[in-house]
Amino acid sequence: MSFRSFVALLILFLSCGFQFFLGSVGIFANLILAALIAFAFYFDWLELAVFVLFAVFVLNWEPAVSSAIVIFAAIPFVAYAFRRFFSWTPWAGVPIVIICSFVVFYLAIAPRMFAVALPSVLLDIAGSLVFGELVIATLVRAER
């Protein structure tokens, strides 16, 4: 395991911790998905699959596979497929993909959220954007 992979695993643990802790006090930000999208710009698909499966393992909330968890797992791989379009700079690519992914995720699972809980949706996207950039910064540092 490379140092970068170790750092990514640490980031994933931290994002789990932050997301669940914030959720327990009523603040929701999908930090785990933001971290996985950032990982899609730095790791090959096999390493990404390990991170995604770990996230699914921790996140899966019911004894059956729901459509939400399938879409959640698919998003990082879609980001992986699109990363070549942003190869010039992940700093811009990650936020663009995070915004697009989150909008698609909300539209697919709970489109009504845009009408009834828009501030919560915007807070989620804003928090995840910041977290995604932090993940990128950490991975860039780990690469050096």
Place this chain on the structure above:
Amino acid sequence: MTSERKSNILLLSALIVILLFFVVFEPSYGWKIRSFFTPISGASSSVTGGNAMDGLIAENDQLKAQLAELQGVAAELPTSTPNYLRAMVYSRYPLNFKNELFVDAGADDGVATGSAVVYRGLLVGRIVETWTHYSAVQTVFDNDFRLPVRIGSSGYDGLLTGGSYPFVASIAKGSSVAAGDIVASAATGVPYALPVGEIRSTSTSPDNLFEQASIVFPYDINQVETVLIAKP
């Protein structure tokens, strides 16, 4: 392909197989990891900041609901008491699309979709999906939760509308609903007059046709660890 690359691929493939096994066959370990990350604290109540006080307020709400029943709707009381089944909350919906709890009682234990779920005598939600030994509870804090309710001893009708801040909508204008009035269930499939919470304040609806009222809850939904499920 270098040998290092080969061993990396082998290691990653093994990890994927192990994780897949746990995701499919042993998801409960994932829930345990999640509960490890989720602090359990009785001091974060959104209303009072204490479990003992929460208990007292919940009890007070129950008594108020009973009083409201006796004063206003005694003739409509059900003749039979529903049986309840105790269940532990083992997991919560971890994203912000829904507000659901997952409990360790399912269809084999007699749980049916639509059953009322009670915590400290207060209605906290309804069963929306059942599996053999598990069920999903849609709580009153879910954006899609709707429940006909009656308010206070006068029994004004309203529609409990779920969300981060649940409120009672569609209250007829001119109703003398006041802060402190109890909100209780009045829906089919749910025991009659189960208390939900207390009116905090009232206002006019955005379309100016009805009144609406915010509700205060004497518990923190994130701290709920065990519930009672009404058997059909």
